[in-house]
Amino acid sequence: MKVLVVGANGQIGKQVVEKIQKEGKHTAKAVVRKEEQLSQFQDLGAETALVDLEGSIDDIAEAAKGTDAVIFAAGSGGHTGADKTILIDLDGAIKTVEAAKQAGVKRFLMVSAIGVHRRENWSSEIQHYSAAKHYADVWLENSGLDYTIVRPGGLTNDEGTGKVVAGKDLDRGYIPREDVANTLVAALDEESVINKGFDLVSGERSAVEEALKEA
Ligand SMILES: NC(=O)c1ccc[n+]([C@@H]2O[C@H](COP(=O)([O-])OP(=O)(O)OC[C@H]3O[C@@H](n4cnc5c(N)ncnc54)[C@H](OP(=O)(O)O)[C@@H]3O)[C@@H](O)[C@H]2O)c1
Numbered sequence: 001m002k003v004l005v006v007g008a009n010g011q012i013g014k015q016v017v018e019k020i021q022k023e024g025k026h027t028a029k030a031v032v033r034k035e036e037q038l039s040q041f042q043d044l045g046a047e048t049a050l051v052d053l054e055g056s057i058d059d060i061a062e063a064a065k066g067t068d069a070v071i072f073a074a075g076s077g078g079h080t081g082a083d084k085t086i087l088i089d090l091d092g093a094i095k096t097v098e099a100a101k102q103a104g105v106k107r108f109l110m111v112s113a114i115g116v117h118r119r120e121n122w123s124s125e126i127q128h129y130s131a132a133k134h135y136a137d138v139w140l141e142n143s144g145l146d147y148t149i150v151r152p153g154g155l156t157n158d159e160g161t162g163k164v165v166a167g168k169d170l171d172r173g174y175i176p177r178e179d180v181a182n183t184l185v186a187a188l189d190e191e192s193v194i195n196k197g198f199d200l201v202s203g204e205r206s207a208v209e210e211a212l213k214e215a
Pocket residue numbers: 007008009010011012013032033034051052053054073074075076077088089111112113114151152153154155177
């Protein structure tokens with residue numbers, strides 16, 4: 001599969017592209033928003049596209065043309081205001097879903113956040129973020145695409161352990177970004193996670209592939 005990685009310059013996105021290119025089973029097309037971000041992915045042999053998620057659906061669809069799956073790993077980040085949360089985490093995600101449909105890409109993997117599928121889990125300080133993530137996920141669920149929604153716990157930059165727990169409703173926890181990237185790439189080949197959403201945190205026993213079967 002050729003996989004469009006949206007948010008490729010991000011901390012998860014970069015590891016997803018690297019892993020896909022290293023494994024050699026699939027190929028990646030990295031979507032970034034700045035010219036100077038392109039070469040690191042070209043050096044890995046990945047295709048690239050320059051697209052700003054605040055732009056049009058057509059722009060995103062043009063990048064998605066000829067790919068087989070989308071991984072949406074973009075986000076406005078904690079350093080911007082609620083306006084960017086709406087424009088990127090909500091509208092940027094929804095525009096990417098619409099662009100995938102327009103480009104005829106059937107498979108879509110979304111990086112969401114733990115617990116956002118239940119309003120009672122939304123923490124008061126970042127309710128707008130939880131709402132944005134939740135409604136982007138709902139849009140994807142209703143899109144007719146073959147979706148997988150991965151809802152990781154708090155992200156760390158620790159080295160990945162390859163061991164995770166995936167489940168419908170997990171207690172809050174943490175997970176290295178590397179293990180989120182591992183899970184996203186493994187999910188490309190795991191049909192049982194199509195049309196499913198699940199929380200994801202670090203575990204002690206289950207390897208990513210086993211955890212996905214139990215998700
Ligand atoms: N932090 C947590 O604990 C946590 C927990 C659960 C889930 N998540 C979610 O995990 C996801 C990824 O996390 P991360 O740590 O990898 O994030 P990150 O490093 O902040 O990466 C986000 C990427 O999105 C890109 N982006 C932002 N606005 C864009 C635009 N207008 N057009 C194109 N690209 C744009 C950024 O581009 P630039 O590189 O150009 O800035 C960046 O590369 C996010 O969706 C986040 O909500 C986070």
